[in-house]
Each structure stands twice: as structure tokens, then as C-alpha cells.
Amino acid sequence: MSLEELAFLALAVVALATAVAALLVRELVHTILWVSVFFVDLSAIYFLLEAPFLGVLQLGVYAGAVTILLLFGIMVTRKRIFSRDAATGLGPIPLALAAVTFIFLIASVGEFPNSPTPLQTYAPALLSAQLFGPNGPWLLLLGLIMLSGVAGAIYLVREGRE
Amino acid sequence: MDASSFIGPFVPELLLLGAVLLVFLFDVLGIRRNEGLSTIAVAATSLALLSVLGDLGFAPLGVFATLPPALLDAAPTGAPLYAFTSLGLIFQAIFLLSALLVCLASASRPSNEKGAPIFYGLLLLATLGMLLVAVATDLIFLLLAIEVTSISTYLLVAYHRRESRSLEAAMKFFIIGALSTVLSFYGASLLFGAYDSTNLFAIGRATSTVGFPVLVLLGYGFLIAGLAFKVTLVPFHAWAVDVYDGAPSDVSAFLAGGTKKIGLFAFFLVFLGPILYIKAIGAGESPFQGGALDLGPVLTLTLAVLAVITMTVGNLLALLQKEMKRMLAYSSISQAGYMLIGVTIGTAPAITGATMQIFAHVLMKGGAFLVVAGVAALGIGPLIDDWKGLGTRRPLLGAAFALMLLSLAGVPLTVGFVSKFVLFSSAVQAQGYFVWLAVAGLLNSALSVFYYARVLKVIFFDAAPTVPVAPTAPPPAEALPAGGLGYGRAVTIGLIAVLIVAFGVYPQPVLGAIQAAAQHFITVGA
Amino acid sequence: MTALPVEGFLVLSGGLLAIGIFGLLTRRNFILILIAVEIAMNATILNFVYFAAFAPTAAGLSGQAIAVVLIGFAATEVAVGLAIVLALNRIQGTINVAQATELKE
Numbered sequence: 037m038s039l040e041e042l043a044f045l046a047l048a049v050v051a052l053a054t055a056v057a058a059l060l061v062r063e064l065v066h067t068i069l070w071v072s073v074f075f076v077d078l079s080a081i082y083f084l085l086e087a088p089f090l091g092v093l094q095l096g097v098y099a100g101a102v103t104i105l106l107l108f109g110i111m112v113t114r115k116r117i118f119s120r121d122a123a124t125g126l127g128p129i130p131l132a133l134a135a136v137t138f139i140f141l142i143a144s145v146g147e148f149p150n151s152p153t154p155l156q157t158y159a160p161a162l163l164s165a166q167l168f169g170p171n172g173p174w175l176l177l178l179g180l181i182m183l184s185g186v187a188g189a190i191y192l193v194r195e196g197r198e
Numbered sequence: 199m200d201a202s203s204f205i206g207p208f209v210p211e212l213l214l215l216g217a218v219l220l221v222f223l224f225d226v227l228g229i230r231r232n233e234g235l236s237t238i239a240v241a242a243t244s245l246a247l248l249s250v251l252g253d254l255g256f257a258p259l260g261v262f263a264t265l266p267p268a269l270l271d272a273a274p275t276g277a278p279l280y281a282f283t284s285l286g287l288i289f290q291a292i293f294l295l296s297a298l299l300v301c302l303a304s305a306s307r308p309s310n311e312k313g314a315p316i317f318y319g320l321l322l323l324a325t326l327g328m329l330l331v332a333v334a335t336d337l338i339f340l341l342l343a344i345e346v347t348s349i350s351t352y353l354l355v356a357y358h359r360r361e362s363r364s365l366e367a368a369m370k371f372f373i374i375g376a377l378s379t380v381l382s383f384y385g386a387s388l389l390f391g392a393y394d395s396t397n398l399f400a401i402g403r404a405t406s407t408v409g410f411p412v413l414v415l416l417g418y419g420f421l422i423a424g425l426a427f428k429v430t431l432v433p434f435h436a437w438a439v440d441v442y443d444g445a446p447s448d449v450s451a452f453l454a455g456g457t458k459k460i461g462l463f464a465f466f467l468v469f470l471g472p473i474l475y476i477k478a479i480g481a482g483e484s485p486f487q488g489g490a491l492d493l494g495p496v497l498t499l500t501l502a503v504l505a506v507i508t509m510t511v512g513n514l515l516a517l518l519q520k521e522m523k524r525m526l527a528y529s530s531i532s533q534a535g536y537m538l539i540g541v542t543i544g545t546a547p548a549i550t551g552a553t554m555q556i557f558a559h560v561l562m563k564g565g566a567f568l569v570v571a572g573v574a575a576l577g578i579g580p581l582i583d584d585w586k587g588l589g590t591r592r593p594l595l596g597a598a599f600a601l602m603l604l605s606l607a608g609v610p611l612t613v614g615f616v617s618k619f620v621l622f623s624s625a626v627q628a629q630g631y632f633v634w635l636a637v638a639g640l641l642n643s644a645l646s647v648f649y650y651a652r653v654l655k656v657i658f659f660d661a662a663p664t665v666p667v668a669p670t671a672p673p674p675a676e677a678l679p680a681g682g683l684g685y686g687r688a689v690t691i692g693l694i695a696v697l698i699v700a701f702g703v704y705p706q707p708v709l710g711a712i713q714a715a716a717q718h719f720i721t722v723g724a
Numbered sequence: 725m726t727a728l729p730v731e732g733f734l735v736l737s738g739g740l741l742a743i744g745i746f747g748l749l750t751r752r753n754f755i756l757i758l759i760a761v762e763i764a765m766n767a768t769i770l771n772f773v774y775f776a777a778f779a780p781t782a783a784g785l786s787g788q789a790i791a792v793v794l795i796g797f798a799a800t801e802v803a804v805g806l807a808i809v810l811a812l813n814r815i816q817g818t819i820n821v822a823q824a825t826e827l828k829e
Contacts, residue, residue, distance in 0.1 A: 085774060180346045361815075365811055
């Protein structure tokens with residue numbers, strides 16, 4: 037087993053464990069801790085996949101901004117921080133759905149010829165060509181999404197008399 | 199790519215974007231009178247509508263055409279993100295029509311609302327997303343365009359930000375929407391992994407030549423589940439009633455009449471490709487034939503089952519409802535089942551029928567929700583029984599609503615009859631087990647007559663309560679500020695009623711255009 | 725560098741998706757639901773990055789571009805969700821989805 041495979045294995049285990057922990061721990065503040073570990077861990081996986089740009093973006097946006105946003109949300113709505121009723125109501129249907137998904141995915145594993153292609157090396161010029169070249173409209177659409185999200189979100193939380 | 203070649207085809211979209219920015223600018227400047235903003239929105243949507251109709255080649259509107267004719271229905275080269283098919287343009291026109299009707303009716307909203315610029319801005323942004331869905335040829339482009347609409351509509355549902363009903367509906371909508379988004383993007387990622395492309399043509403072609411059965415099947419499964427939430431197909435429908443019920447009625451009209459349809463067009467784009475390609479090369483040569491799975495029939499059968507379940511369950515639940523808005527919401531769910539028949543069969547007549555049904559539904563259901571909004575503004579309660587005697591006290595409003603219900607039930611001389619006739623006869627033409635789809639559709643139409651007839655009986659034949667109307671439930675707060683029906687709503691409802699009859703008696707222009715477009719769509723796709 | 729095993733990645737992303745969907749459908753606290761959405765979204769992004777990294781052609785790099793866009797989109801989604809929940813919190817004082825029952829009959 038190569039070093040990369042070992043590293044991946046370790047990171048994957050950590051990712052799964054922190055994801056479960058984030059959803060099951062009793063206090064919301066601890067949830068944030070676990071989920072930020074999860075985000076950082078995924079960023080490490082991106083570095084392992086020779087996608088450093090995404091790794092950095094993941095660190096900045098997820099581990100940074102999203103974590104802070106969530107913390108902020110908890111702070112403002114702090115009345116309910118420590119009282120989470122029905123924390124572990126394991127509904128059978130979602131569990132079954134999730135399990136079926138998982139089994140199916142494992143079933144699809146055998147279809148791939150066993151990892152024949154080598155990893156693409158990191159090519160920032162190619163990535164930016166993808167982002168701003170023929171696939172540029174994706175970013176434009178993201179801009180539209182953000183425009184509507186920001187305008188509506190500001191309206192919702194803006195103070196002011198009706 | 200120089201700017202002019204980019205601007206030309208996208209004039210309707212840019213018009214809407216310009217209006218959005220203008221409206222937001224007014225918000226910053228503190229100009230928030232509802233009437234003025236409504237005028238801007240109506241102007242932008244109607245100009246965009248004229249432009250789209252001009253592009254489609256309606257002769258009198260040629261002046262407004264902006265799309266270079268060479269781009270219309272051009273054979274795809276390479277892996278484009280968007281392409282202009284005439285079916286896509288017809289859907290753009292339908293989407294713009296629904297937005298136009300809602301903007302027009304919203305002129306009757308209270309004129310002193312602080313959030314009016316945001317309301318119109320989000321409405322126009324949602325419409326912009328819908329227009330972009332109609333030109334997508336790339337899975338990611340399609341899903342992102344759907345998200346433009348989704349994010350805008352979550353916030354539109356939350357528009358009454360001091361009312362818990364509105365906010366709770368928004369929260370439900372958001373959770374379900376987020377789930378649906380994740381599922382569809384995950385499906386897209388699996389297809390991307392299998393075929394190394396997100397172009398819909400490339401994926402469609404690849405499904406018929408390259409085999410990764412389980413991965414691809416799983417990818418399509420996730421996409422069906424994700425999109426089914428948007429279209430409110432039955433196992434994924436539970437959210438719709440609560441959301442339509444809790445949202446401001448004008449927004450419900452937009453959700454049921456407009457935004458829901460983008461999911462259906464997405465179904466056209468995503469599933470017709472592989473179904474058609476596999477049909478074209480013949481089942482024997484499909485790479486899936488050798489394995490345990492044959493993708494085309496599997497997809498078709500899944501969609502057929504979903505369609506039948508959706509129309510039946512929707513109708514049965516509609517029978518049980520006591521509130522007008524919830525009844526209409528369930529009837530809207532069952533209508534989605536009829537529309538899905540078109541995707542399932544995938545022939546030109548079937549696509550024509552489904553498109554016609556979508557067009558009719560924009561008028562009928564959009565109109566019905568606008569009537570509900572108007573009736574609430576008159577101070578009448580939300581229960582069906584509260585509407586007793588409406589036909590005698592407000593004959594015109596009652597007649598318009600009756601017309602919409604009759605059209606929903608598919609009574610001749612209304613547009614609802616035309617669309618159902620085309621759709622079901624295409625199912626009979628297609629032979630095979632598709633005939634059973636027509637049978638199921640007819641039985642369901644018969645079933646739906648029961649609850650529409652009950653409403654008609656309440657409106658016209660039950661005596662009005664002798665005491666001046668006392669709502670049995672506390673009226674939704676949107677009823678309080680507005681007084682009376684309002685000109686905007688009255689005009690819109692009248693217009694819709696006229697259109698329902700006009701296209702019911704003389705459907706040829708619309709039907710002909712849709713038929714030609716559907717034919718093109720199939721040949722370009724295959 | 726050597727290739728990483730595809731099995732491992734599909735198991736990881738499938739597991740994360742399953743955890744995310746499960747959390748989304750069973751948690752009652754809105755913040756936890758948001759976190760569940762983000763976990764599932766990260767599974768999707770991981771898929772795109774992974775398939776881009778092992779794509780047979782350089783065109784597969786579009787997977788990384790998609791991942792960039794999706795990260796931005798997911799952040800917007802969190803912001804919108806939080807805005808809704810803050811507005812609700814202001815009038816109701818609860819962010820517990822189970823208590824938001826005014827719409828139920």
C-alpha cells in the first residue's frame with residue numbers, strides 16, 4: 037500500500053467519523069467544531085488529488101466563511117442552543133434510503149477498470165480556461181444565484197417597521 | 199466571442215436582468231410604491247414576451263425578433279452550454295406569460311408595502327432562471343439555472359416576513375429544495391464520472407454506446423428523484439401543499455403556474471435524449487442489452503409508473519380537502535402526472551400534448567390561485583364552504599373561476615380539453631402499454647370532475663350565509679390590508695378567462711407552433 | 725504520483741451523501757439540517773473533483789470548475805437558509821422545525 041493510499045484511507049475515515057459526530061453530538065457548539073474538522077479534512081483530500089486551488093477554496097469558504105456563518109446563526113438564535121429535543125429519532129425510512137444509496141454505490145464500484153489513468157497534474161492555466169472560457173456561463177449563473185440570495189436575505193433580516 | 203453575438207440571442211434575459219437591477223436600485227433610493235414597480239415588471243416581462251414570440255416567427259411581431267435566425271434549431275456543434283430550440287422558446291414564452299400574469303395581478307397588492315422592490319426583483323430573477331432553463335443543453339447549466347429560480351422562490355415564499363405561516367412555508371420549501379438540489383447534483387456528478395462530460399447531447403449519445411450500467415442508472419435515479427421534488431411527483435409531493443398554502447397567494451399562483459414547469463422541461467431535456475438515442479439505434483445494439491439492464495425501457499417504465507401514481511394520488515387527496523387553496527394544490531399535483539405522460543412516451547404528438555397541457559395549466563391554475571388571492575382580499579375565508587353564494591354576489595368573478603375549474607376538468611370548448619385530447623390521443627397512438635396511460639388519465643379526469651363540481655355547486659347553488667360573511671377560520675393576514683379585488687387582479691382574471699375560451703375554441707395557432715417545435719426537438723435531439 | 729483507488733472514493737462520497745440525507749431528514753434543529761445539507765453537498769463536490777482528477781482527457785478538468793461553482797453555490801444556500809431562520813427566530817423564538825406546525829392540520 038502506497039503512502040498516498042494510506043493517507044487517503046486515514047482522511048476518509050476521519051471525514052466519515054466527523055460527519056457522523058457533527059450530526060449526533062448533543063451540543064450545537066460541538067457540532068460546529070466537528071464540522072469544521074470535516075471541512076478541513078476534505079480540503080486535505082483535495083490537496084491529495086492534486087487540486088490545490090480547490091483545497092484552498094474549501095479552506096477559505098467552508099472552513100472559514102460557512103463555519104463562521106453557522107456559529108453566528110447559533111449565537112443569534114441562542115435561546116435553543118442546549119435544548120435539542122428529539123435528537124436521535126432514527127426514522128427507519130431515511131435510514132433505509134441512505135443505506136440503499138450506499139449499497140448501490142458500492143455495487144457500481146466494480147464497473148471501473150481498476151484506476152488505470154494516472155492523476156492529472158495540477159494545471160492552473162487549464163482550470164482558469166475551463167472557468168472563464170467556454171464554461172464561463174456557469175460563473176454567470178452563480179452570480180445570478182448570489183444576487184437573488186443576497187437581495188432576499190438582506191430583506192428578510194433587515195430591521196424596519198412595516 | 200464578441201459581445202454582439204452574445205447579446206442578440208439573450209435580449210429577453212438581459213431585459214429582465216435590467217429590470218431587476220432597476221428595481222433594486224429603486225429599493226436603495228427608497229422608491230417603493232407598488233404601482234410603479236409593478237408597471238416596470240409588467241413592461242419588462244411583456245417586452246421580453248414580445249421578443250420571444252418574434253423570435254419564434256409570429257409574423258406581426260417580427261419587429262421584436264432579436265435572435266439571429268441561423269441559431270434557431272441549429273444542429274449542435276461541439277458541446278455547447280446552451281442552444282435555442284423552438285420548443286425551448288415556446289417554453290420561454292409560457293414562462294414569461296405566467297410571470298406577466300402574476301406581475302399584472304400584483305398591481306393590486308397594497309401600495310405601501312416596504313418590500314415591494316424585493317418582491318418584483320425576486321419574481322423577475324426567478325423568471326430569468328426559468329428562461330435560462332429553457333435554453334440549457336448542459337446538465338450543470340440546467341441545474342444552476344433551476345437554482346436561480348429555486349433560491350428566488352424560497353425567498354418569495356418568505357415575503358411576508360412578519361408572518362410565521364409564510365416563513366414556515368419558506369423553511370419547508372428550503373429544506374426540501376436543498377435535498378432536491380443535492381440529489382440532482384449528485385446524479386449529475388455520477389453521470390459526469392461515467393461519461394466525462396456534462397453536455398446533454400454527449401450524455402444522451404454515450405448512454406447508447408458506452409456502458410457503466412449501475413453508475414449511470416444510479417445517476418439517472420438521483421436525477422429523477424431530485425427533479426421529481428421540483429415537479430411534485432407523488433412520493434416527493436408532500437411539501438407542495440403546505441408551501442402553496444402558506445405562501446402569499448400571488449406567489450402560489452407563480453409557483454403552481456410557473457416555476458413548477460421548469461422541472462418538467464428539465465425532464466424533457468434530461469430523459470428524452472437517452473430514451474430517443476436508445477430507440478434510434480434499436481434496443482438490440484444497446485450496450486445495456488448484454489447486461490442485466492436495458493436503460494431506455496427502465497427509464498420509460500419508471501416515468502410511466504410515477505405519472506400514474508401522481509395523477510391518482512393527487513386527485514384522491516384533492517377530493518378530501520376542505521380548504522380551497524389546498525384543493526387546488528393537490529389538483530396541481532395530479533396535473534403534473536398528466537404532463538409527465540408526454541415525457542414518458544417521447545413522440546412528437548406526446549410532447550405537443552404535454553406542452554399544450556403546461557400552457558393550459560399556466561392559465562387555469564395561475565388564474566385559479568389569483569382568484570383565491572382576490573377572494574381573500576374581499577374578506578372571504580379560506581374554506582370551500584366560505585365561498586357559498588359567491589356566484590350570486592360576484593357573478594363575474596364566480597363565472598371566471600367556474601371557467602377555470604371546467605377547463606381544469608377538461609370540458610370541451612376550453613383550453614384544458616384541447617390539451618388533454620392531444621395528450622391522451624398521443625398515448626393511444628403510441629400503442630403498447632402507453633394506452634394504459636391514456637386510460638388512467640381519462641379515469642382520473644372523470645374522478646377530478648367530482649371535486650370541481652362540488653366547488654361549482656357551493657359557489658352557484660348553495661345559498662349565501664344570511665349573516666354578512668363571517669370567516670370560519672382567521673383569514674390570512676394578507677386579506678387584512680387590501681380592500682376589494684383591485685383593478686390589476688380583475689383585469690388579469692378577466693384576461694385569463696378570455697384566453698381560456700379563445701384557445702379552447704380556436705387552438706390552431708398555438709397548437710400548430712407547438713407541433714412544429716416538438717417535431718424539431720425530436721429530430722435535433724436524436 | 726500513483727493512482728488512488730476509485731472504490732475508496734465512491735464509498736467515501738456515498739457514505740457522506742447517506743449521512744447528509746439521513747441528517748437532513750431526521751434532525752429537528754434547522755442549523756443541524758443546514759450542516760447535513762453541507763455534508764451532502766461536499767460529497768457531491770468531492771465526486772466532481774475526484775472524477776476530474778482521474779479523467780482520461782484534460783476536458784475532464786471541467787469537473788474542478790464545477791466544484792468551484794458548487795462551493796460558491798453552497799455558501800449562498802447557507803446564507804439564504806440562515807436568513808430565513810433568523811427571520812423566523814425573530815417572530816417565534818424557536819428554530820425547531822418540529823415546532824413549526826402552524827401549517828399542519
